[in-house]
Amino acid sequence: MSVVFLSTGPPTVSAEQLRAIAKSYDVVVDAHEEEHYRHLLNGLDATSQLVEALPAYTDPRLLPDSSTLPRTYERLAGNAEKNPLNTWSHRTSITDPKPLDKRLEGRTIVVKDNVSIAGVPLTGGTFPELLTGKTEYPIPQIDAVVVKRVLESGGVLKGSANCEHFSMSPLSFTSASGPVHNVWLKGYTTGGSSSGCAATVAATQARTWRKKHGLPPNDEELGESVDMAIGGDQGGSIRIPAAYAGIYGFKATHGLVPYSGIISLVPFIDHTGPMTTTLVDNALLLSVLVGYDGMDPRCTPETPLRANVPDYCGLLEAWKAEKESNGEWTPQAAGRGLRVGVLKEGLEVVGLSDEVKAVISAAIARFKAVGADVQEVSIPMHVLGPSIWTVVTRPFITSNGLQNRATPFLGYAMPDITPPVFDQKAYEVLNKHNPAVVNMFFNSAFMNAKPDANQQLAKAMGLVQQLRDVYDEALTDFDVLLTPVNPRVGSKHPEYAMDVEKKMEPAIGATLNTCQFNVTGHPALSMPAGWGKVSDGPGMLPVGMQLVGKRFDEMSIFKAAAAWEVGGKGLDRWNGQLN
Template sequence: MTSSQENSPASIETLRKIAEAHGFLMKPQDEPGYLAIVREAQESVGFVHRMADFIDPRLHPDVEAPVRATRTYTLPSSYENPLNAWSHRTHIKASNITETTGLLAGKTIAVKDNTSIAGVPMTCGTQPFHLSNDVPAPIPVVDAPIVSRLLEAGAVITGTSTCENYCMSAMSCTSATGPVDNPWLRGYSAGGSSSGSATLIAIAVAAKWHESRGLPVEYAGEGVDFAIGGDQGGSIRVPAAYCGIYGLKPTHGLVPYTGIASLFPMIDHCGPMASSVRDTALLLAVLAGYDGFDPRMTPETPLRTVVPQYHTLLDEQIAARTTAGTWTSTAAACGLRIGILKEAFEIAGLHDDVALIIRRAASRFTMLGSTVAEISVPLHLAAPHIFTAATRAYMADTLLYHQGSSTASSLAFPFPSSPAPAPDQAWYDTMTTSNPLVIGALLSSEFLRDRSIYPESVRDKAVRHVHELRAAYDRALRDFDVLIMPATPTVAPRHMPMDMGIEGKAEFLLANTLNTMPFNITGHPGLVIPVGWSQVEGGDGGKKARLPVGMQIVGKRFDEQTIFLAAAAWEVGGLGLDEKED
């Protein structure tokens, strides 16, 4: 027995308590042997605990000097940040890339504030004391792979974008720094949880739209060319719909999630947000591909060397159709089979005007030469229940305790971090006011672990139904190249009244994800594009204002290219933001 084993806190009495808690008793003659096994395990863990930490060299930031000396950040002033879309401002670019090289050479980009950027605080939209006892907010020491890829492509990271509290809301009103306003109409939601990312793209889109019509442009601060969003239930696609931009939730496992705050591995996605179809394809080409770390990736995930150059392929497809004389307003979508998902028009709360605009968009595909027909996937309406049963019981582990699922955490490369403080009364009081969904996740997780209520097998059964749902969409996509549907039931609403009751807040913050959340558990890619406008109350002088309507285009897993082609073909008939209102 070593000296460390002699001083071990492990004792026969300790093992007796563990055995009793698990419903068995050890025989006295067996106890010394089991104690020796436990002490040997403890000695090994203690040995590793004393070792210096190891960070894979591939994750080190691209700087020669200490990162704190070369990367700086500031908190934007209220004047610089009138929409509250910026979390922190930076000016980070690769040291070995010039502004004339790389796919994103010189382009500005905002990264959602749930992503590791060495030397820059990561708040996940919440109050700093929820994340750390020691510093105002955790400051990563390594770059997430997607950050490295952006810098290698020549992008300039000009800041991190505001996101919802714990990234757990599909609106834009729960961040610790306050609500993020929609650039088209102040006081209205920008969608979430990638609210700041969508807003920063839409600043220029809205300004250009107003200028082209001789309308006044309201000061909204500085925006960006591109942005990164995260999506666990619609958090790229809902903001894209509300803000009139383009947002893609890629196929699950296509873009590495390493170094990004997780809600649950099954539903974790990150992806591109941009101001056009082609820019979305371009950014995906930069982000996609195997990283050697992320257990969400599968043998279907392409290696970096064979990642499709989505933007180039799109250019080639358009050029070929142009040469053939078919890239026209009557034939651009010829050969594409478009399925209108019937059940997506039966979700709760779908406004008639949104449904009408999406069906009108579908009819344009017919005029463009596509085969268009309705397709039924009845299980689509059960998807929210399947989603909840498959994920909720373990979501608090990932969300609050950074433990992840046992499988994912054992296969991943864990990023170094300090333990988050345990939830307490201050945490409860803050979250009840700003985002009760977080408390709901904790309470639901603990409640659903009680095996006297539901057996463990129910969660396994839910996962089997996830596969059933995936197969149902796959069957539909055998007959059609893409499926189209409303991205959200309504256009952007006013910000949530903070005095609303708990149940009302919970419904308000998630009810707009009924057509987006299903594809987080099945992994199918979904692109949202603007296709028109809907009127709302809230204009100057009591006049009606209008806000964008987004259409979601869903494709086969790992077939983003067909989605891009369908979206580009649709726009041959005119951009969605150029559509006239009813």
């Protein structure tokens, strides 16, 4: 292969620069060869300057429809009066006057604040100085694909919801604007990193639930809410907050929902998807979001074209109708024909509380009661999944997720996100607000500095395939696998003044049943299964159940969840007390 550089003007690369570059490799260039290599570097420098001078190109498929412009917004983050639970980042109201269809007509939707909305500031849950090196947040010129699809289906985009610093916390106290509170018990976590999404949807859930159970409204405590949200999940960040908030959160198969226009952590584990108050709404929003976009390298040959996207709602209703015609859509028979594998190791993860285990045990009994074939299945490698997830992602966390370095795959690279170099000032801010981000910088540097870093990474990638294979093998015998989501009932927000250990302690173990499926790509739903007592107070908070299916078989999960709920909704398993 030949390398051709443009001819150059006066040299710009000094001999000292060349020597410094060579020294970084522990190489000494012979004196008589220095001028040759310096000349080649000078040519490269001129070539890069030429590219730098070219105008940037924005894929027209990401540009907002002109009929939705202009757009206005109001920043609500940290506004206690208008935003009592600190769920909102920026509020707006965007509709398409001529949508392509009406599936979401009149439905209100919010997106996680790592999703681009043209004309609305993007925060990534952090401070602008840490996102761009400037004092102002970037204002995207594009709509993420999921935003465009919501608008094309008649949805009302209400704005962006707060999220955790760089999407790196399973709890909800690390956002730059302060803690995001649980709608059921203020002062407690609503889970992360899609914290604001979970809480804005859960506020709608709480209003409906309180009315159903004859409790007085508490609208002033909840603030404005929405019907649906679009969250992000790299280790559990849709499912964990959905579980803590008592809503439905779906991490679909990797590559099924395009990620174009969303801040990445590591493409290998990036997922985006629906968070809703009901299972049917989850199926509806997923149908709107799914399908190849022609840009996202996360999509695979298995990702359906838009014309071939399943109508999850229609298919679910047809399946219900068939069961009804057979007299099976009853609390005693709705689950007939479904095979549910209770993952033994999922009920043995470190830190799983008795409260959560009791709720999940009752949920398993419900599956049996509705007629499903329920059996325990052992997958010993499940307990190794978090370690594999850690080793395979840590080398890339800094360059991809914390510095937004473009990957060697064609795709939209979020050019407005230009974090500065990690330094003492950044350390002090992050150490106070989210030590997990500091830990990621240290983790990435440590992993990459190992003499055998490449061999270890290659081995970990092979283990990912093995992990995928063992789940696939188990799923030949079952339609879904069942685990808890959150190992413990939600905890109180820690104080910023606490030391690192105390701030991070409540998050330990939070992803032990979720992160595996980010690296293997299997679809997984979090749904409310019941209530559990908090360990540090008198209150009750929701507990989530996770259903995992074959890759690109979201329908089996929806069927199993729907059959389970014929016996009653998870949040209806209530003892009459919230606090």
